[in-house]
Amino acid sequence: MKQTTLTLPAPAKLNLFLHINGRRKDGYHELQTLFQFIDRCDTLCFTTTSDDNIQVSPPIKGVRLEDNLIYKAAKLLTPYKTATSGVLINIDKKLPMGGGLGGGSSDAATTLVALNTLWQCNRSTEQLMALGLSLGADVPIFVRGQASWAEGVGEILTPANPIESWYVILTPDCHVDTGEIFSHQRLTRDTPKMKIAPALEGDVKNYRNDCENIVSELYPEVKLAIETLNKHGRSRLTGTGACVFAAFDSKEKAELAFSKLPKSIKGFISKGLNSSPLLR
Numbered sequence: 121m122k123q124t125t126l127t128l129p130a131p132a133k134l135n136l137f138l139h140i141n142g143r144r145k146d147g148y149h150e151l152q153t154l155f156q157f158i159d160r161c162d163t164l165c166f167t168t169t170s171d172d173n174i175q176v177s178p179p180i181k182g183v184r185l186e187d188n189l190i191y192k193a194a195k196l197l198t199p200y201k202t203a204t205s206g207v208l209i210n211i212d213k214k215l216p217m218g219g220g221l222g223g224g225s226s227d228a229a230t231t232l233v234a235l236n237t238l239w240q241c242n243r244s245t246e247q248l249m250a251l252g253l254s255l256g257a258d259v260p261i262f263v264r265g266q267a268s269w270a271e272g273v274g275e276i277l278t279p280a281n282p283i284e285s286w287y288v289i290l291t292p293d294c295h296v297d298t299g300e301i302f303s304h305q306r307l308t309r310d311t312p313k314m315k316i317a318p319a320l321e322g323d324v325k326n327y328r329n330d331c332e333n334i335v336s337e338l339y340p341e342v343k344l345a346i347e348t349l350n351k352h353g354r355s356r357l358t359g360t361g362a363c364v365f366a367a368f369d370s371k372e373k374a375e376l377a378f379s380k381l382p383k384s385i386k387g388f389i390s391k392g393l394n395s396s397p398l399l400r
């Protein structure tokens with residue numbers, strides 16, 4: 121059997137803002153958010169094998185194979201396989217876990233896109249997005265690969281064109297559990313829905329992340345990161361955290377702000393992208 125290899129990026133995302141509008145009967149939340157990708161990525165290398173197995177290497181610390189979103193995404197596609205190969209998936213993990221950068225969801229999306237080709241599953245982008253939604257609310261946006269407004273639980277997407285700023289992104293050394301934040305009694309979950317208007321794309325300064333207060337209260341590391349970054353630019357939480365970011369209009373300005381931060385604070389600089397590197 122001919123061995124085929126495909127190496128693809130799994131980029132991170134930022135929620136440029138995140139409003140929570142209500143809670144559905146199934147416990148999931150209605151939200152409005154603006155997603156943009158950044159040029160910081162995990163890298164996944166897919167190699168077809170002559171057996172029927174799905175192998176993921178190296179294992180992710182603290183995550184069982186059956187819980188790894190890469191494995192779960194591959195499993196989801198197996199009923200559609202027309203090729204008779206298995207796959208070995210090698211992962212170079214760069215994105216922090218539980219950081220609100222969507223690393224796990226992006227890994228899952230990249231796996232769906234790669235195996236759709238390697239296993240000749242013939243699923244359309246929309247079909248892959250629907251499969252991805254069963255793995256997590258953030259997976260469809262990574263499959264679609266276009267910066268977007270999201271509504272519903274995050275799955276109703278409208279392409280958007282926010283400014284592709286440079287970002288200083290801080291990675292506090294803690295892991296925020298998304299479920300814990302969404303189920304918190306004091307989470308702000310009554311922000312009125314707004315009409316999605318293209319005018320908002322240029323200026324997200326007046327919008328906020330409704331998870332920020334609760335996350336800052338529960339995780340002092342996040343509070344400190346927000347306070348520290350606020351001295352250099354308007355800082356905001358992404359997703360349910362733990363990462364926080366501030367936008368700058370050039371790489372130089374981002375680098376200058378980053379250089380002034382205390383060395384004890386970890387982070388990196390990244391460029392906003394409205395088209396995912398996965399599409400290239």
Ligand SMILES: C[C@](O)(CO)[C@H](O)COP(=O)(O)OP(=O)(O)OC[C@H]1O[C@@H](n2ccc(N)nc2=O)[C@H](O)[C@@H]1O
Pocket residue numbers: 135138147148149150151153220225255256257258259272273274298299302303359360
């Ligand atoms: C907060 C965001 O990161 C914004 O981009 C996402 O909506 C979260 O997406 P995700 O990590 O893919 O989340 P999921 O794995 O689908 O859900 C994790 C948990 O978060 C809660 N959850 C998530 C999304 C949503 N719209 N409402 C929720 O209440 C649910 O309790 C769920 O059990």
Ligand SMILES: Nc1ncnc2c1ncn2[C@@H]1O[C@H](COP(=O)(O)OP(=O)(O)OP(=O)(O)O)[C@@H](O)[C@H]1O
Pocket residue numbers: 180183187188189190216217218219220221222223224225226227228258298358359360361362
């Ligand atoms: N391939 C994977 N990479 C990262 N995390 C994974 C993976 N598979 C399963 N997980 C589990 O998913 C959890 C959330 O991971 P992820 O990195 O996507 O968080 P996040 O950046 O906070 O995502 P989001 O913004 O979507 O809430 C991890 O803590 C881990 O237990």
